Amino acid sequence: MISAWSADDVRAAEEPLLAAGAPLMARASFALATQVLADLRARRRHVRGARAALLVGAGNNGGDTLHAGAVLARRGVAVTAVLTAERVHGEGLAALRGAGGRVVELAAAPDRAPAVAAEVSAADVVLDGLLGIGARGALRGPAADLVTELTAVVGMESAEHDRSGSADSIPTAAGGVTAGAGRPWVVAVDLPSGIGVDDGTLPGPVLAADRTVTFGVAKPGLLLPPAARVVGEVTVVDIGLEPVGPPAVRRLEAADVAVSWPVPGPSDHKYTRGLVGLVAGTATYPGAAVLAASAAVRTGTGMVRYRGSEPVARTVLAARPEVVTATGRVQAWVVGPGVPTTRDRDDPADDGQHDRGRGALAVARGDLPGMPYGPVPAVVDAGGLPLLGETSPPWFVLTPHAGELAGLLRSRGEDVHRDDVEAAPLRWARRAHELTGATVLLKGGVTVVAGTEGAWAQADAPGWLATAGAGDVLAGILGTMLAARATDVVERPALAAEVAAAAALVHGSAAERANPGGPVAALDVAEAVPGTVSTLLGLR
Ligand SMILES: NC(=O)C1=CN([C@@H]2O[C@H](COP(=O)(O)OP(=O)(O)OC[C@H]3O[C@@H](n4cnc5c(N)ncnc54)[C@H](OP(=O)(O)O)[C@@H]3O)[C@@H](O)[C@H]2O)[C@H](O)CC1
Ligand SMILES: [K+]
Numbered sequence: 001m002i003s004a005w006s007a008d009d010v011r012a013a014e015e016p017l018l019a020a021g022a023p024l025m026a027r028a029s030f031a032l033a034t035q036v037l038a039d040l041r042a043r044r045r046h047v048r049g050a051r052a053a054l055l056v057g058a059g060n061n062g063g064d065t066l067h068a069g070a071v072l073a074r075r076g077v078a079v080t081a082v083l084t085a086e087r088v089h090g091e092g093l094a095a096l097r098g099a100g101g102r103v104v105e106l107a108a109a110p111d112r113a114p115a116v117a118a119e120v121s122a123a124d125v126v127l128d129g130l131l132g133i134g135a136r137g138a139l140r141g142p143a144a145d146l147v148t149e150l151t152a153v154v155g156m157e158s159a160e161h162d163r164s165g166s167a168d169s170i171p172t173a174a175g176g177v178t179a180g181a182g183r184p185w186v187v188a189v190d191l192p193s194g195i196g197v198d199d200g201t202l203p204g205p206v207l208a209a210d211r212t213v214t215f216g217v218a219k220p221g222l223l224l225p226p227a228a229r230v231v232g233e234v235t236v237v238d239i240g241l242e243p244v245g246p247p248a249v250r251r252l253e254a255a256d257v258a259v260s261w262p263v264p265g266p267s268d269h270k271y272t273r274g275l276v277g278l279v280a281g282t283a284t285y286p287g288a289a290v291l292a293a294s295a296a297v298r299t300g301t302g303m304v305r306y307r308g309s310e311p312v313a314r315t316v317l318a319a320r321p322e323v324v325t326a327t328g329r330v331q332a333w334v335v336g337p338g339v340p341t342t343r344d345r346d347d348p349a350d351d352g353q354h355d356r357g358r359g360a361l362a363v364a365r366g367d368l369p370g371m372p373y374g375p376v377p378a379v380v381d382a383g384g385l386p387l388l389g390e391t392s393p394p395w396f397v398l399t400p401h402a403g404e405l406a407g408l409l410r411s412r413g414e415d416v417h418r419d420d421v422e423a424a425p426l427r428w429a430r431r432a433h434e435l436t437g438a439t440v441l442l443k444g445g446v447t448v449v450a451g452t453e454g455a456w457a458q459a460d461a462p463g464w465l466a467t468a469g470a471g472d473v474l475a476g477i478l479g480t481m482l483a484a485r486a487t488d489v490v491e492r493p494a495l496a497a498e499v500a501a502a503a504a505l506v507h508g509s510a511a512e513r514a515n516p517g518g519p520v521a522a523l524d525v526a527e528a529v530p531g532t533v534s535t536l537l538g539l540r
Contacts, residue, residue: 001256002236003247004218007133007197013216013243024239025060028190028215029067029092031237035213036072036125036187043185044124048076053123053184054096055207057130057143057193058085064215065129065189066092073099080123082106082116084130084143110142117149126150126184128207130193133219138204139194147194147205188212191219192230198248200224200457201424208232216241220249223457225425225446249426249455250501254509257502258539262484270302274483277330278323279307279360279384280337280472282351286312288338288382288472290319295476295526296334297322299506300533301483305330307360309351332377332483333360336384337472341407350383357387365393377482377489377496380438381475386411388436394452394493396438397482397500399475405432405442412436426455439496441478443471447504451497458501460508464515469522470507477510477529478503506532 005013017024040047054069056062066081066089073079079101081093086107097103106116120126130143139147188209191197195206200221208230212222216239221227264273276296281289289308293316296304304323306316313325335357340350361384362368366375377395380388385400385408392398400408402421405428409416412435421428422444429442429450439451445463449456481503482489482496489495506529513535514520514528 001253002218002223002234002251004220004223004249004251005243005245006220006248009243009245009248010133010216010219010241013241017240022240024215025063025067027239028237029064030071031215031239032064032127032187032189032213033068033071035211035235035237036068036127037075039185039187039211040077040125050077050125051123052077052079053120053126054079054081055120055126055128055130055143055146055193056081056083056085056088058087059132059134060089061132061134061189061193062129063089063092064132065127066096068127068189069101070095070099073101078102080104080119082120082146084141084146106142106146110145113142113145113149117146120146121150121184123184126186126207127189128186128193128209129189132190132193133197135194135197139206140204143193144205147207150207151205186210186232188231190214191222192227195221195227195230197221199424199426200227202226202230206230211235213237215239217243220426220455223249223251223446223459224448225444225457226423228446228457228459246454249457251457251459252498252501252505254505254536255539257505258536260502261533261537263537271329273300273302274331274480274486275303275305275329276301276476276479276483277305277307277333277360278476278479279333279335279353279357280339280475281308281312281316282339282349282353283309283311284340284349285338286315287469289316291469291472291522291526292334292337292476292479293320293323294523295473295529296480297476298526298529299477299480300530301480307356308353312351329373330376330483331486332379332479333364334379334381334475334479335360335387336381337475339383341383341386341404353383354387357384361387361389361396364396365389375490376486379475379478379482381471388438392436392438394437394439395482395490395496397441397478397496398432398436398438399441399443399471399478401443401471405429405440408432409435426450426457430455439493439500441500441504443474447501447508449497449500449504451494451500453494453497456497456501458504458508460505460512462508462512462517462520464518464520465508465511465525467520467522470511470525473522473526474503474507476526477507481506506536509536
């Protein structure tokens, strides 16, 4: 699991160490230099003679960078530091000069930004030490001008990092510069300068990194979209920091999901494994019901009870004979895939699914009088979202995409649109959790989950997963995973967010498994889930 703490929590953890004289900057800068040397070795035969450009800001982030540059210079690297602010870390600058480094004072001549950018873009490696956790808002001043020049001239902006992450992989910059075309390797110091440290926003120009060397612990902006796409490979270096308090954002890894997967034993039967109730699909969109049912069955549920019109039920059973249409107890409901979001009185297009969905959610809330069983978790997707009451329990997991979340928020008085949600996913997922009470899984390139205790950010899905029906498959996977741990989820609502994050990991991993590096169909993703789970369990 990767845990990220806010800038304030990092500072609070640094203070006692600094007060005790711990050489944090020396540790940070030496670790940074060591990583840069390793990257240089991986990309060229000799370190000696390599060219490094340091982009230096006013504060300690710049100090780290200057001290690391001194180490590189002593190893024969030709180091040039570009000072972008009036202020500069004095000791770091002295160390660099003492090691033979060269200094360009851009702050004194900001009109030289184009010429300086051209020189920087000719380097083998660029260290982005403009801003660290002291950033306030979008990058500004000469630093912003320099980054704008670099991203315009060399197309270094938002480079899509090669997922293999191998040091010799050269990312293909979004700006069209092809891999290896003289584009420097960019190493962000602590974090790419100018990202939202705690919320992952991109308020202004940011130089996309191929690697981020972050000190002590990860910061939320390194895990959260949209900034997560410009951090490259994240390397956390230990400098002795131990933040107190819970992390602000976490990311599950395969081993975490493996260790908590409910593996049935000899005393288990379908009713102990968890049954899923599925209100999905209509005569207009029967496929969504097949996809959600297939995913739920293939993730390993005890049984799926399908609720829907007769023709759709026949379609589902033809595809998945394991599904039953008899009513009865379930341990989790999935409501909404393939169900229209609006109910036009004159158009029975919802096949009665809105009424079935409302009934299922009332049972899941546990507030129906005389119910023999208690509340159960629910996945509320697509056409299920408008069926929610004013408030929902945290064991309801909403699974909107950005447009659906914007609609949900607008229906509760927020003036927000899809673009706003995509620009600040964490903020709006958290706001939806506050307004509804439910756990919110916001689908996207990086899936963000906001629950009762902190947030999760999962980056397991290949871009190929953005295809019709993928959301229906996720709903089915999540329904089964919630049903298997229904009692725990209701008793410990923070678990709903963790299970949702785990479902996103399984969903993304199954897509990768279905066709590594290439296009996938949603049903193929559902078919790949059993093998994905077996591979995960192999990690135990
Ligand atoms: N504390 C330690 O010894 C260690 C810190 N680490 C490294 O230090 C940074 C945090 O350093 P800090 O000095 O607190 O802040 P920054 O370097 O991130 O920023 C410094 C100055 O940048 C200016 N600023 C702020 N926002 C912007 C912006 N949007 N655009 C341009 N400039 C901006 C501001 O200066 P002003 O004069 O304008 O007020 C900031 O003061 C941390 O990230 C680590 O890299 C070590 O890792 C561990 C030891
Ligand atoms: K930085």
